[in-house]
């Protein structure tokens with residue numbers, strides 16, 4: 580059950596209470612008992628619906644937290660292609676052997692989780708990509 584169902588049941592319970600008020604004026608004991616039983620069972624369903632909704636919200640919160648962590652991993656440094664959990668951090672850089680004049684560097688990246696290392700060109704002006 581979800582919040583919408585809970586609200587629907589609550590409206591139903593409110594309707595029963597209204598009926599009970601009307602019965603109260605006529606003192607019909609049997610009808611009163613039947614309506615009370617109805618009210619209790621509807622309120623029990625409301626309780627179930629709301630606790631289900633609370634669980635759903637809790638699950639969503641957990642999911643949002645996981646996604647936020649993943650976004651943080653992906654946006655601050657490149658995600659490791661091997662373990663998919665760590666981030667690749669630059670641990671060394673040196674001028675590129677042919678394109679150093681254009682500011683190109685060869686960078687060594689190391690995963691902060693599994694220790695995997697990779698070499699990358701740091702090419703801010705895109706000089707090694709031109710003409711390909």
Ligand SMILES: [Zn+2]
Pocket residue numbers: 659660661662663664665666690691692693694695
């Ligand atoms: Zn890794």
